[in-house]
Every structure is written in C-alpha cells, then in structure tokens.
Amino acid sequence: MSDFLNPQFWYSVIRVSTPLFFGVIAALLSSITGTINIGIEGMMLMSAFWGTIVGSLAQNPWVGLLAGIVSSTIMAVILAYFHLKLKTDLVIGGVALNLLSSGLTVFMLYAITGDKGSSASLKSFIIPRVDLPLLKDIPFIGKVLSGHNALTYIAIVSVFLINYLVKKTPLGIRMRSVGQNPDAAVSVGISVTKMKFLSLILSGIFAGFGGAFLSMGYVSWFARDMTSGRGFISIAAQALGGSSALFGAFGALLFGIAEATGITLQSLRIPSEITNMLPFILTIVVLIIYARSRIRSHSRIQEQ
Amino acid sequence: MKRTLLLLEFTRFVITVGIALLIGYIFLLFIADEPTEAFKLFLTGPMTTQRRFFEFLNNAVPLMMTGLALSIVFQSKVFNIGAEGQLFFGAFGAMIFALKAPQIPWLHLVITLVGAALFGSLWAFVPAILKAKWKASELVSSLMMNYISYFLVLFLVNNYFRDKTAGALVSYRFPQSAWLSTLSRYRLNSGLFVAVALSVLVGWLLYRTKWGYQIRVVGANKKFGYYSGIKTINVIFWVQILSGAIAGLAGGIELTAMYRRFVWQSLPGYGFDGIIVAILARNNPFLVIPSALFIAYLRIGANIMGRTTGIAPEIVVVLQSIMILLITAEALLGRFKQKAVAKEAMKSE
Numbered sequence A: 001m002s003d004f005l006n007p008q009f010w011y012s013v014i015r016v017s018t019p020l021f022f023g024v025i026a027a028l029l030s031s032i033t034g035t036i037n038i039g040i041e042g043m044m045l046m047s048a049f050w051g052t053i054v055g056s057l058a059q060n061p062w063v064g065l066l067a068g069i070v071s072s073t074i075m076a077v078i079l080a081y082f083h084l085k086l087k088t089d090l091v092i093g094g095v096a097l098n099l100l101s102s103g104l105t106v107f108m109l110y111a112i113t114g115d116k117g118s119s120a121s122l123k124s125f126i127i128p129r130v131d132l133p134l135l136k137d138i139p140f141i142g143k144v145l146s147g148h149n150a151l152t153y154i155a156i157v158s159v160f161l162i163n164y165l166v167k168k169t170p171l172g173i174r175m176r177s178v179g180q181n182p183d184a185a186v187s188v189g190i191s192v193t194k195m196k197f198l199s200l201i202l203s204g205i206f207a208g209f210g211g212a213f214l215s216m217g218y219v220s221w222f223a224r225d226m227t228s229g230r231g232f233i234s235i236a237a238q239a240l241g242g243s244s245a246l247f248g249a250f251g252a253l254l255f256g257i258a259e260a261t262g263i264t265l266q267s268l269r270i271p272s273e274i275t276n277m278l279p280f281i282l283t284i285v286v287l288i289i290y291a292r293s294r295i296r297s298h299s300r301i302q303e304q
Numbered sequence B: 001m002k003r004t005l006l007l008l009e010f011t012r013f014v015i016t017v018g019i020a021l022l023i024g025y026i027f028l029l030f031i032a033d034e035p036t037e038a039f040k041l042f043l044t045g046p047m048t049t050q051r052r053f054f055e056f057l058n059n060a061v062p063l064m065m066t067g068l069a070l071s072i073v074f075q076s077k078v079f080n081i082g083a084e085g086q087l088f089f090g091a092f093g094a095m096i097f098a099l100k101a102p103q104i105p106w107l108h109l110v111i112t113l114v115g116a117a118l119f120g121s122l123w124a125f126v127p128a129i130l131k132a133k134w135k136a137s138e139l140v141s142s143l144m145m146n147y148i149s150y151f152l153v154l155f156l157v158n159n160y161f162r163d164k165t166a167g168a169l170v171s172y173r174f175p176q177s178a179w180l181s182t183l184s185r186y187r188l189n190s191g192l193f194v195a196v197a198l199s200v201l202v203g204w205l206l207y208r209t210k211w212g213y214q215i216r217v218v219g220a221n222k223k224f225g226y227y228s229g230i231k232t233i234n235v236i237f238w239v240q241i242l243s244g245a246i247a248g249l250a251g252g253i254e255l256t257a258m259y260r261r262f263v264w265q266s267l268p269g270y271g272f273d274g275i276i277v278a279i280l281a282r283n284n285p286f287l288v289i290p291s292a293l294f295i296a297y298l299r300i301g302a303n304i305m306g307r308t309t310g311i312a313p314e315i316v317v318v319l320q321s322i323m324i325l326l327i328t329a330e331a332l333l334g335r336f337k338q339k340a341v342a343k344e345a346m347k348s349e
Helices: A007-031 A040-058 A061-085 A090-113 A139-145 A150-168 A170-180 A182-187 A192-218 A230-241 A245-266 A272-297 B002-031 B035-048 B050-075 B083-100 B107-134 B138-160 B191-208 B210-220 B222-227 B232-259 B270-280 B285-309 B315-327 B334-348
Strands: none
Touching (some): A007 A150, A007 A192, A007 A230, A040 A061, A061 A090, A061 A192, A090 B315, A230 A245, A245 A272, A272 B138, B002 B035, B002 B334, B035 B050, B050 B083, B050 B191, B050 B210, B050 B270, B083 B138, B107 B138, B107 B232, B191 B285, B222 B232, B232 B270, B270 B285, B270 B315
16 A cells, blocks of 8 residues: 555656557547547557667667657558548558558568567667656655656647647637537538548557657567557547546546556566456446446437 | 449459558568569468468468457447457367366367357457447457456466476366367368358358348348347347357367467467458358468468568568458449449349
8 A cells, every 4th residue: 555655656657657648649639530540559559669660770769759650640641541532441440550560560670670579689769758847856746747758748748738729729629520510510611531631640640659658768679569458548548538638638547557556566476467457457447437427428319 | 233243342352462462572572682582482382382281271270260250240340359369268268178177088079169169258248248238349348358368368377277397388288088180190170170160150140040130230230220120239249249159169179179288378369360351251251261261371371481581471460451451441443333333223224
C-alpha cells in the first residue's frame, strides 16, 4: 500500500500513460467523424520502428521522431484512401494495417540489424528528459511531474489543445457534425469525405507520436510487436471519455495505474504473466461499463 | 450474369495476387543479393521436395480451421477476431485432457480433441456474452482475450505442467493414446482430413440449413432478420461459440499431431492468418480449403526462401495484408460490376 504514496509510483504512472494519451487523442480524432481507426496499434508500431532506425542513422532523435510520424501518417493515408475511395471496410482495413506493420517491421528489422527480436544492436538516440523549473522544487508534486520525457509534456499539452479543438473551434464542430449526422453536414456544405480524410490523418499523426515515445523514450530500442495492445487499449480508454479528450486522458491514466501497479506487484514476486494481464482485463471491464451505460441511455430507442 | 460476376471476382483475385507479388518482388530487389533467385525459391519452394510439400500441407491444417472459424463469424458481420487466443486456449485444453484423462485407446484422443473445442468455445464465450448482453464491441474484447489467453496459458503451463527433464520450456509429453496419427515418413498431419471434412460440413450448415440461413440473413441485414422473426442476438451468440470451438479444435489437432506436448512460448499466429484465409475465401467455407492451401503455400515458400537466403519470411505477412486491403476494396472493379448488373437489368425489362 505504501507504494501508492510513493512519488516514484505516480511518476511511473505518468510515464506508462504517455503513449496512451497519444493513443486516446488518435482514437478521439478518428471516432468523432465516425471513422474509428482500428489501425492505431499498427501505426504506433510503424512509428516506433522508423523512429529508432532513422533516429540512429541521423544520430538525432528529433529527426527520428519526424520519420516516425511521417511513417504513421503514410499508413493513415493508405487507410483513408482504401476506406474512402476504394470502399474497403474500415475495420478490416485497420486490421490489415496492423498485420502489415507487424510483418514489415520484423522484416525490415532483420534486413537492417540482422536481429529479429530487437534493435538493441543499433545505438539509439532518446528524446531528452525535461526538468520543469520551479515545479521540480515542490516536494511530492515535483518528483511526480518533473523530469519526464519531452514527449510526455507534448502529450499533456496536446490533450488540452485537442479538447479545445474538438469542443470549441469551427473545425472541431464540423468534424463532430460529420460523425453525428453526415446528411445534415452535407446540407450545410461540409464535405464528409474531406472531414473523414482529415480526421484519419490527424489520428495517424498522433499515433505516430505515441509510437515514437515507446522506442525513443519509454525504452531506447525497438522490439518486435512492442506496442502490445496499447493501440486497442487507447480505443477502449477513449470510449470511456466520449467526445472529451480530457475524460479520455483520465481513462488512459486508469490504464497507466493498472500497468504501473503490475510493475510494482512484480517486485513482490507475483509472476509477471499475471501482472501483465491487468491492463487487458481492465480494458474488458471498462468496455462492459461503457457498453452498459450506453445501453441504459438508449434504452427507449433500443432496437434488435 | 452470375458468370460475369464470377469472372469479375476471379479477375479481382488475380489482380490482387499479382500486385501483392509485385510488391514482394520490389522488396526483394532492395534487400536480397540475388532477388530473382530468391523470388523463384519463394514461388516454387514447396514443390521442390516431398518433405517440403508435406510441410506445406501440414501448415494448411491450422490455417484452414482458423479460416473456417473466422469465416462463419464474418458471415454474420461479427468481428470477433479472437481465433488466436481461442486456438491457444484450445491447445491448453487439449494438453489438460491429454495428460489427465484416462488413457483408453481412441476414446482418449476423442476426449482430448473435444476438450480442445470446449476450451476454445469457453474463450469465445466472453466476447460473445458481452456482445449479446451489452453490445460491447467484440472486436476490442476478443483482441484483449488474445492477450489474456497468452499470459494465462503460459503461466499455467510453465508453473504446473512443465517437463523439467526437457531442455526447453515445454509441457509433459502426451501419452500415446492421445496422439493424432501422422502419415508417411515425412509426417503428414492426418488432421488435414478433419479440416477438409469440417469445412465441407460447415459449408453445408451455412448454405443448406435453416440456422445457416439465419446466420447469412443476420450478416446481410440485421434489422431485416430481426423483423422477420430471427432471434438475432442468439444467432450472433452461438455463431461465436461455434467459431471458438473450431479454433480451439485447431489448437488441439496441432498439438496432438505435430508436437505431442505444449510447445508454444509465443502466440503461433494461426488465428491472425485465419483472417486473410477467410477474407480470400469471401467467407465461404468451401472456398476456405483452397484459400488456406494458397496462404500455406506462400508461408512455406517464404520460409524456404528464408532458410536458404537469409531473408526474413515475415515479408509474407506484408503481402497478406496488401491482399486483404485489395480484396476487400469494393470499389475496385466496382464500375465493371455495376455495368454488368445494369446490362442484365436492361435485358430483363
């Protein structure tokens, strides 16, 4: 129990929640136009891979970050093109992209490093940590909030920015109107296809940030299938938050707490297989709670 | 009319495979020292020796069964892609029954395989009941169940069933009465016959029985099905349970025929490959047979290429996903399809 009062624990909660913050934003931006991006997982993985590889070739983590984001955005463009132009089913397209990145990253990893498991043989570059002035001197809070990876702060700022974008700006309102009632949106001159295209691409960009954090901040290498479900967990967390990025971020924190608890429990000799299950079990529980609340609010017009 | 549409479907298949192979070749151009040699090995590898040919047939067995499992849920427009976890849990179930059930010849094997199917459907039960009760997204829940299956089974096998005398992390060896036989010197998995028979049986179920009709109606138009008196919730629930049983059985057959103990320390991936098998077959159980053979051929071809040239066989996963995207692209060749339909409509007027 004392672990929960330890600033170290809360520091690691924020650390493990960072990729989920980005994931939640990616899920939110795609789902508000009604085109839920199942490929977030694969986009993250792609970005994690190209981030490390290009980062170490260019000897600069920021170049790596950019490459990672470009790669995940390309994936998003592919998904958007196939779904919106060629009418591929959105879910199947997303699943295909996840498979694609899982295969392509291992294939390229082996071609580049001669190793199929991880990129540990490459000297990789990490996005630097940042100490927040003033804040870092406050006793408990300083230890929790200061000294994080720069991407963590970008994530937290993005949550607020995207929340504002979605709720208050004309663009956000247009995007939401496409999701809620495409016919009404068309009637006031909004291009549904354009808005959906934009929302998938924005989703890809933020998934890219999340993936890059995994391989250039969370750890300093790429490992095969290292996203291990974080893209899907993000989708579940976003479902909790509805159309609010802030609530979605709280959902992400919940998963972060589960993951950090798992790491803490491992030090108590509880087998890692058991603790590794925690976030996935929590996702299912969250899914049930979300689905139940939704059913209750729709019970009057329940069909089938 | 029907012939024109069939021809279009076939053209789509040829174009898709052509584009995917072309992309594969381009990758090899950049990676391989002798791309043409490597590509040739990839395309003809499984045919070169009898051993490799049987290896290819054996690989088709689990793919056929997971493809079958997924094709029936996809038919009802349910995206339960938990076949991977169901197969893993089914294999675990097979191990329990193989090690613990009484060793009566024949009966023991039957109990083991039924146990595998039971455990597979048990794993499918969770997303199925969540979907039926609260309409929770079966896509997310089934994926989460994959991860849970993986960690839970590893924990149980490594802690309670581990054969400490074996060099690797594996379970105790199954007694002989729980072995599914293999044929000839190169060990052809006799589960192949089970898989083919099951595909035909499920195809019959889907296209020739009332329940199969209900599944297809629910997939084509759920509301229509509901208002015409089909208990859509029940159909969606039971189709997932059946799918889980088939996926679980796939795991059981793989262990009892090929390994005869629990050997996996990572997810074997058959459940995910089943997605492309089902999609290539257009969710038709009869077509699952050639579709699984095709994917197994590519897989083994890539493995053989990998063994001889040092190119990672994972390239085939990339080709598979490109094929999924192209095959499901409704608008591709859509104009031709519409023309054919319009022409036919004019004729009948």
